Amino acid sequence: MEIFFQQIINGLVQGSVYALVALGYTMVYGILGLINFAHGEVVMVGAMLALSALTALIGWGVPPLLALPVSLLLAMAGCMLLGFGIERIAYRPLRHAPRLAPLITAIGVSIVLQNLAMMIWGREYHAFPQLINNQSHHVGGAIINDIQIVIIITALGLMAGLMAIVHRTSLGCAMRAVAENQHAAQLMGVDVNRVISVTFMLGSALAAIAGLMVSANYGLAHYYMGFLLGLKAFTAAVLGGIGNLRGAMLGGLLLGLIESLGAGYIGDLTGGFLGSQYQDVFAFFVLIAVLVFRPSGLLGERLAERA
Amino acid sequence: MKCATIPASSPPILERRVNKLLEISGLEVGYGGIHAVKGIDFHIGQGELVALIGSNGAGKTTTLKALAGLIAPVGGQIDYDGRVLNAVPAHQRVSMGIALVPEGRGVFARLTVAENLLMGAYSRRDHAAIDDDLARMYALFPRLVERRDQLAGTLSGGEQQMLAMARALMSRPRLLMLDEPSMGLAPLMVKKIFETIREVAAQGMSILLVEQNARLALQVSSRSYVMEGGSITLSGASADLLGSDAVQRAYLGG
Numbered sequence: 001m002e003i004f005f006q007q008i009i010n011g012l013v014q015g016s017v018y019a020l021v022a023l024g025y026t027m028v029y030g031i032l033g034l035i036n037f038a039h040g041e042v043v044m045v046g047a048m049l050a051l052s053a054l055t056a057l058i059g060w061g062v063p064p065l066l067a068l069p070v071s072l073l074l075a076m077a078g079c080m081l082l083g084f085g086i087e088r089i090a091y092r093p094l095r096h097a098p099r100l101a102p103l104i105t106a107i108g109v110s111i112v113l114q115n116l117a118m119m120i121w122g123r124e125y126h127a128f129p130q131l132i133n134n135q136s137h138h139v140g141g142a143i144i145n146d147i148q149i150v151i152i153i154t155a156l157g158l159m160a161g162l163m164a165i166v167h168r169t170s171l172g173c174a175m176r177a178v179a180e181n182q183h184a185a186q187l188m189g190v191d192v193n194r195v196i197s198v199t200f201m202l203g204s205a206l207a208a209i210a211g212l213m214v215s216a217n218y219g220l221a222h223y224y225m226g227f228l229l230g231l232k233a234f235t236a237a238v239l240g241g242i243g244n245l246r247g248a249m250l251g252g253l254l255l256g257l258i259e260s261l262g263a264g265y266i267g268d269l270t271g272g273f274l275g276s277q278y279q280d281v282f283a284f285f286v287l288i289a290v291l292v293f294r295p296s297g298l299l300g301e302r303l304a305e306r307a
Numbered sequence: 308m309k310c311a312t313i314p315a316s317s318p319p320i321l322e323r324r325v326n327k328l329l330e331i332s333g334l335e336v337g338y339g340g341i342h343a344v345k346g347i348d349f350h351i352g353q354g355e356l357v358a359l360i361g362s363n364g365a366g367k368t369t370t371l372k373a374l375a376g377l378i379a380p381v382g383g384q385i386d387y388d389g390r391v392l393n394a395v396p397a398h399q400r401v402s403m404g405i406a407l408v409p410e411g412r413g414v415f416a417r418l419t420v421a422e423n424l425l426m427g428a429y430s431r432r433d434h435a436a437i438d439d440d441l442a443r444m445y446a447l448f449p450r451l452v453e454r455r456d457q458l459a460g461t462l463s464g465g466e467q468q469m470l471a472m473a474r475a476l477m478s479r480p481r482l483l484m485l486d487e488p489s490m491g492l493a494p495l496m497v498k499k500i501f502e503t504i505r506e507v508a509a510q511g512m513s514i515l516l517v518e519q520n521a522r523l524a525l526q527v528s529s530r531s532y533v534m535e536g537g538s539i540t541l542s543g544a545s546a547d548l549l550g551s552d553a554v555q556r557a558y559l560g561g
Binding site: 148170176177181185186187191 | 375377396397398399401402406407409413414415417418422425426427429430450474475478528
């Protein structure tokens with residue numbers, strides 16, 4: 001039972017991160033029908049920027065509790081600029097090209113970003129500086145630490161905030177209108193290009209926060225971290241129903257839980273034949289199962305729209 | 308559509324000197340090598356209700372799209388209120404007072420009725436006046452009040468057409484363009500929609516009406532243009548066109 005609780009906590013922490021990243025995939029897909037495969041790299045750049053800023057600021061003697069939000073804001077700003085640039089350079093010129101074209105540029109952007117990150121930050125793992133005395137708390141036999149509590153609460157807050165933007169503001173209304181019918185949105189006076197840029201920037205800001213969360217939780221960041229994380233978050237988005245915001249959140253949290261419970265019990269289930277290093281297999285098993293049995297995802301729409 | 312009996316409009320005053328709100332000269336529009344509009348000229352005066360009729364594929368919808376900015380013209384000039392519109396992007400034309408109710412209505416099915424109406428006012432910043440206009444639209448189309456929190460996709464075709472018109476009016480247009488507002492609607496609904504068009508026109512709004520139902524369009528408008536194969540072949544007072552043999556034979560089935 002203790003293992004169970006512990007894996008639930010681990011799953012929620014991991015799932016919160018997946019959910020934030022999955023939102024970026026799903027928002028862009030909802031509006032452009034495009035899988036932005038470079039999104040995982042934006043998470044990595046966010047983590048790297050935050051880490052560099054944090055290390056520098058602490059080196060200059062800035063108190064950790066001030067350095068952290070400042071680095072986060074810098075990383076968010078950097079990633080928003082990056083997301084904006086990716087859309088302008090790699091996707092906008094191909095808006096009316098066959099669907100395969102932007103998919104290929106997405107992979108290209110992701111390779112470019114990885115290599116740039118490798119040139120800037122090197123191949124080695126970067127340790128996340130110890131900022132606070134990260135205290136552990138015992139909850140029903142399981143352990144949760146301060147960083148994990150902050151991650152879960154922040155992620156839930158961000159998700160609520162994003163839903164409020166999308167459903168309560170005129171920008172959000174415009175985003176949903178553009179997602180549904182770009183021509184009609186133009187006829188309402190919506191600058192479609194601007195809405196698309198804002199969507200990329202919102203997703204990238206969330207990615208930066210997710211990047212900082214991951215590196216704080218594992219205490220590490222490195223140039224290749226975006227690949228697997230991005231792929232899993234994409235899986236989460238597909239699991240929830242790509243294009244659906246609530247689906248991305250649900251899919252993220254579920255995938256985190258599935259992975260973590262799977263890792264906790266796989267040894268018992270296979271009589272010790274497979275160990276917890278097979279954790280990653282669960283995510284992709286889920287992806288395949290969803291694609292086979294419910295391609296529209298858990299909350300995806302299957303109804304055809306009316307003309 | 309025999310049930311939609313709308314009395315003929317008051318005789319147009321041909322000699323009235325109207326300020327031209329919109330003037331189109333030599334407009335050519337084409338896509339993918341097809342020349343859908345082959346150099347047309349027409350104008351709409353301040354407060355005029357002008358109809359553009361013609362058979363399917365005559366280039367009427369393409370003309371409207373060019374006026375709204377959804378397609379860039381390949382030739383000619385669009386003058387609106389003293390400005391050349393050719394290079395103005397579609398979303399900026401809305402705040403200049405141009406609204407198009409597109410063919411097929413283009414309501415946002417996954418937005419509520421109220422959200423659709425607010426999208427119509429997206430380019431406006433006068434929030435108090437927007438609330439007033441919202442109330443006015445609900446008064447004009449009481450059916451929409453009951454359905455304000457429903458997703459627009461759940462509305463009937465006629466209700467969607469009402470919503471699309473109300474949404475366009477929410478931008479406070481000076482030029483309202485309607486593309487086939489009667490299409491696919493039951494006769495009673497057509498009647499209601501055309502009554503609203505007359506009401507709006509009576510308030511002094513300039514309207515460009517594209518209709519396949521030529522009789523209806525000629526009855527409600529003061530002047531009309533007939534389009535055929537991308538060119539304007541006939542024009543004049545609607546009452547005259549309604550009586551002309553050529554129009555009778557080609558478009559009124561008589």
